Amino acid sequence: MVFRHVAVKLPRQLVRHLSMAQMPLLGKHCLITGGSRGIGNAIAARVASEGANCVVLSRSLSAAREATDKLDITAGQAHVPVQFDVSKTRRMWTLDDLGGVNLSSIDVLINAAGVAQNKFLFTTPESEIENIISTNLMGTIFACRTFARPMMRRKEGGCIINISSVLAGRGARGSTVYAASKAGIEGAFTVFPMFLIVRRRSMSA
Numbered sequence: 560m561v562f563r564h565v566a567v568k569l570p571r572q573l574v575r576h577l578s579m580a581q582m583p584l585l586g587k588h589c590l591i592t593g594g595s596r597g598i599g600n601a602i603a604a605r606v607a608s609e610g611a612n613c614v615v616l617s618r619s620l621s622a623a624r625e626a627t628d629k630l631d632i633t634a635g636q637a638h639v640p641v642q643f644d645v646s647k648t649r650r651m652w653t654l655d656d657l658g659g660v661n662l663s664s665i666d667v668l669i670n671a672a673g674v675a676q677n678k679f680l681f682t683t684p685e686s687e688i689e690n691i692i693s694t695n696l697m698g699t700i701f702a703c704r705t706f707a708r709p710m711m712r713r714k715e716g717g718c719i720i721n722i723s724s725v726l727a728g729r730g731a732r733g734s735t736v737y738a739a740s741k742a743g744i745e746g747a748f749t750v751f752p753m754f755l756i757v758r759r760r761s762m763s764a
């Protein structure tokens with residue numbers, strides 16, 4: 560049997576439908592804090608495979624670059640590595656903080672940067688307590704404060720995903736400060752989404 564290749568021209572609407580089905584995030588810009596490894600990196604890989612352009616944040620530029628180099632670019636995506644420590648900036652983030660990334664271009668913010676704890680409260684150094692709260696809780700609050708307003712101003716809105724933990728609700732040995740940081744996220748962002756939803760924007764923790 561001879562197989563012949565027949566070129567079929569698909570209707571433009573069908574092509575658009577197919578690319579939307581396979582790459583629902585085509586053309587979207589996602590910023591992932593903690594995108595250099597772990598859960599944040601897995602999320603970056605997933606959203607890139609669905610067509611998104613990713614901005615990957617890490618405290619280390621080389622780690623962020625290594626992560627972005629591995630992301631899918633089959634749909635012509637452009638991924639940007641950014642060195643930024645979310646625990647150090649107790650104010651709204653600026654264009655300069657993020658290496659020139661246009662804040663109002665971000666469609667999806669994923670707050671995955673986090674540090675864990677595995678020590679009793681009495682033996683956890685103060686610097687570590689400070690770092691856990693600054694990274695997990697304050698970093699998430701300032702990221703939301705930075706990006707929620709530009710998202711609300713845009714006609715197409717935006718989406719913010721904050722990563723909490725089951726430990727927020729029930730804690731575990733050696734996780735007092737970590738559980739507090741995640742409970743803080745849940746406390747803050749049960750109220751904030753209601754405010755945003757009134758304005759037809761979405762947020763989930």
Ligand SMILES: NC(=O)c1ccc[n+]([C@@H]2O[C@H](COP(=O)([O-])OP(=O)(O)OC[C@H]3O[C@@H](n4cnc5c(N)ncnc54)[C@H](OP(=O)(O)O)[C@@H]3O)[C@@H](O)[C@H]2O)c1
Pocket residue numbers: 592593594595596597598599616617618619622623643644645646647670671672673674675694695722723724725
């Ligand atoms: N793993 C779990 O079982 C689990 C369960 C529930 C929730 N979570 C939460 O999920 C998130 C990711 O956890 P994971 O296990 O994937 O963690 P991970 O593998 O340790 O990765 C943490 C990520 O956060 C970044 N990061 C840490 N501190 C940062 C800072 N100050 N500024 C910028 N980036 C920072 C790290 O990047 P650099 O080191 O390159 O800066 C890295 O990319 C965390 O919020 C964690 O609390 C994890």
